[in-house]
Amino acid sequence: MTMILKAKDIGMELQGKPLFEGIHLEVAEGERIALYGRNGMGKSTLLSILAGERQPTNGTVEAVLPRERWGWMRQQDEPDESEMTALEMVRSRSESSLWELKQQLAAIEKQMQATDADAMDRLVEQYGNLLERYESGGGFQWETEVEKAMTMLGIGPDVWPVPYKELSGGQKTKVILGALLVRNPKFLLLDEPTNHLDSESLVWLEQWLVSSYKGTVLFVSHDREFIDRVATTVCELSATELRRYRGGYTDYRREKERELREQETLYRKQELARKALEESIRRYEEWFHRAHNSAGDGDVRITASYYKAKAKKNISRYHAKEKALERLEAERVDKPRSDPKLKMELEAENIGARTLLRVKEMSFGFGDRLLFDRFSFQLNRGDRLAVRGPNGSGKTTLLKLLLGEITPTEGTVAWHPAVKIGYFSQQLEGLEDDMTLLDSLLAIPGMTQSHARTLLGCFLFRRDDVFKQIGQLSMGEKCRTAFLKLYFSGPHLLVLDEPSNYLDVDTREVIEEVLVRFPGAIALVSHDRYLVRKVANRLLTLQPGGAPVWFEGSVAEEEEHMARVGVIRGDTDKENRRMELEYRIQELLGLSAGEGGAEQAEDWLAEIRTLRYELARLQGE
Incomplete structure (x- = not known):
C-alpha cells in the first residue's frame, strides 16, 4: 500500500489555547477519507497544516507525494482576480504557465491591430514564437479540457463570459472545482466541496469522485449523504485524537453508537465492582476498628479475642481488596458523555387564519x-x-x-x-x-445579563464566547x-x-x-x-x-x-430515448483527453452539447 501522506503527533495552539494535539494520520493511495468533527474542532486548520500552509505547534507532516501534485479547494476560496470571467478564472487557476502564454498572445494580437507596418514584422515573429511554445505545451488541448470540465459541471457557454464576482455561490464553487479537475491532481483536499452545489452537480461530483477520479481524496463535509456515497473511511477529529472508522457516515454512526453502548456497559460494571470493593474494604476496616477498641477492655476479653482473630485473618484479604480497587481506578472507564448540543425550540404565536x-x-x-x-x-x-x-x-x-x-x-x-x-x-x-453576542441580546427590552448568558449557552456560546x-x-x-x-x-x-x-x-x-x-x-x-x-x-x-x-x-x-410511474412508462420510446441520452452523456463525460487528441476532445464536447439540448427538450415536453 503506497502512502501519500504521513502526519505524526500533530498539535496546534491558537492564541495560546490548544485546538488539538496528538493527531496521527496516514493517507494511502486510492483512499477517500472524510475528515469529520464538530464546528470549531479545527478540521480546516488541520487541512491547512497538511497542505503546508500552516506550521503546527508540534509534530511533523511528511508529504510522500510532492505537493505540486496535490489540489486543494478551500472552504472560502475567494480569488483576488475577481474581475476575471468564469472561463478566465478556470484557465488561470488550472495551468498558470499556459494561462500566462495565452495572455501574452492576446496582448500581441491587440498590438497588431493598432501598429504600423514597421513594427508588424517584429510582432508577427514574436507571436509565432509564443504560439509555437503554446502549441507544444498542449495549449489547445488544455483549452478543450477547460471547456469540457466546465460543461461537465453544468457551467454552460452562456456563463463563461460572466464576471466571476457576479456568479452565484454554487457557480463560484463549480468554477474553483473545475480548475481542479483540469489540473487532475493525484491527491485532492476538499474543504466543504458541496456548499452551494445544486442536486444535479452534487450527484455528478459524487459519481466523478467514486467512478472516474483515480486519485486519493481527503475531504471535509457536513453533507451526510455525500459522505455516505463517497467516503471509504471516516476520520473523527477530537481535541486529543483522530479516530478511524471504515465506510461512510451511516457506518460511522452505527459503529459510534456501538462504542457508546459498550462504554456504558463497561462503566456500569466498573461502578458495581467499585462499590462492592469499597463496601468490602469498609467492612474490614470496621472489624479492625472493633478489634482495636476491644484491646484494653478486660470485661470483654472473649469478645476482644474474637475480633482480633477475625481482623488478623482478614488483613491479607483487606490488602487484596485495596490493590483491586487501585487497579480498577487505574483502568477506569470514563462515563459516556455526549457533546454539548444546541438547545432550541421555535414557537409560532397564535394566529387564527389557516x-x-x-x-x-x-x-x-x-x-x-x-x-x-x-x-x-x-x-x-x-x-x-x-x-x-x-x-x-x-x-x-x-x-x-x-x-x-x-x-x-x-x-x-x-x-x-x-x-x-x-x-x-x-x-x-x-x-x-x-456588536458582541452578549450586547446584541442586552439590546432587547427587559433582557438581563443572566438570561442572555443562559440563552447564549443554549446556542453553544459559553464563557468568553459571549464577548466575541x-x-x-x-x-x-x-x-x-x-x-x-x-x-x-x-x-x-x-x-x-x-x-x-x-x-x-x-x-x-x-x-x-x-x-x-x-x-x-x-x-x-x-x-x-x-x-x-x-x-x-x-x-x-x-x-x-x-x-x-x-x-x-x-x-x-x-x-x-x-418508481410506480417508471414501471408504467418504462417501455415508451420517449423514456427509452431519455435513458439512452443520459447514458451516452455520462459515457462521454468519463472519457479523458488522453484517449484522443485535441480534435477528438472537441468532437466529444460538441456531441455532449447536442445531447444535452435534446435531453432538455425531452424533459420539457
Whole structure:
C-alpha cells in the first residue's frame, strides 16, 4: 500500500489555547477519507497544516507525494482576480504557465491591430514564437479540457463570459472545482466541496469522485449523504485524537453508537465492582476498628479475642481488596458523555387564519429571461415546502418574492395581515457585525445579563464566547447566531435559504427536529438532502425554461410515486430515448483527453452539447 501522506503527533495552539494535539494520520493511495468533527474542532486548520500552509505547534507532516501534485479547494476560496470571467478564472487557476502564454498572445494580437507596418514584422515573429511554445505545451488541448470540465459541471457557454464576482455561490464553487479537475491532481483536499452545489452537480461530483477520479481524496463535509456515497473511511477529529472508522457516515454512526453502548456497559460494571470493593474494604476496616477498641477492655476479653482473630485473618484479604480497587481506578472507564448540543425550540404565536400566504398569477424575470409565468399557490399552517432546482433556476428569487423584497412584474403576493415572517438568509444578512453576542441580546427590552448568558449557552456560546464580535465569528457560529435571531422573532412563517450551510452534523440534526416540530409554515431552499427528506411535506421543483413542478408529499413519497410511474412508462420510446441520452452523456463525460487528441476532445464536447439540448427538450415536453 503506497502512502501519500504521513502526519505524526500533530498539535496546534491558537492564541495560546490548544485546538488539538496528538493527531496521527496516514493517507494511502486510492483512499477517500472524510475528515469529520464538530464546528470549531479545527478540521480546516488541520487541512491547512497538511497542505503546508500552516506550521503546527508540534509534530511533523511528511508529504510522500510532492505537493505540486496535490489540489486543494478551500472552504472560502475567494480569488483576488475577481474581475476575471468564469472561463478566465478556470484557465488561470488550472495551468498558470499556459494561462500566462495565452495572455501574452492576446496582448500581441491587440498590438497588431493598432501598429504600423514597421513594427508588424517584429510582432508577427514574436507571436509565432509564443504560439509555437503554446502549441507544444498542449495549449489547445488544455483549452478543450477547460471547456469540457466546465460543461461537465453544468457551467454552460452562456456563463463563461460572466464576471466571476457576479456568479452565484454554487457557480463560484463549480468554477474553483473545475480548475481542479483540469489540473487532475493525484491527491485532492476538499474543504466543504458541496456548499452551494445544486442536486444535479452534487450527484455528478459524487459519481466523478467514486467512478472516474483515480486519485486519493481527503475531504471535509457536513453533507451526510455525500459522505455516505463517497467516503471509504471516516476520520473523527477530537481535541486529543483522530479516530478511524471504515465506510461512510451511516457506518460511522452505527459503529459510534456501538462504542457508546459498550462504554456504558463497561462503566456500569466498573461502578458495581467499585462499590462492592469499597463496601468490602469498609467492612474490614470496621472489624479492625472493633478489634482495636476491644484491646484494653478486660470485661470483654472473649469478645476482644474474637475480633482480633477475625481482623488478623482478614488483613491479607483487606490488602487484596485495596490493590483491586487501585487497579480498577487505574483502568477506569470514563462515563459516556455526549457533546454539548444546541438547545432550541421555535414557537409560532397564535394566529387564527389557516392560509398565511397566497401567490396569485405571479410573473417575474430578469431581462428577457422569465423565471415565473402566472404562477399561483398558497402556504397554509403546517406546510413545509421545499423549493428545489438547479442553480440559477430562481429558488432564492422566489423566497425574496415571498418576503416582499422583490416586487413581481405581474400578479400579487399577499400575506395575512397578522402574519410574522422569520427569514434566514444564505448570505447571513441582518447580523450586527460590530456588536458582541452578549450586547446584541442586552439590546432587547427587559433582557438581563443572566438570561442572555443562559440563552447564549443554549446556542453553544459559553464563557468568553459571549464577548466575541459577531463579525469575527466563524461561519458556523454566525449560522447559530442567525437561528438565535429567529428564536426571538416569534414567526408564523419561516423562510429559510440554505439554513444548514456551515453547521456541523449534530447541530443540523437538532435543527431538523426543531423544524419538524414547528407549528407554523416553512418555505425552505436547501441542498442538504437529509434535511429536505426529514422536513418537507410539499415539494416544488423549478426548471430553467420550464413550468414549476409540484408534488404534494414528502421525498420518500415522491420516490415511491416515481418508481410506480417508471414501471408504467418504462417501455415508451420517449423514456427509452431519455435513458439512452443520459447514458451516452455520462459515457462521454468519463472519457479523458488522453484517449484522443485535441480534435477528438472537441468532437466529444460538441456531441455532449447536442445531447444535452435534446435531453432538455425531452424533459420539457
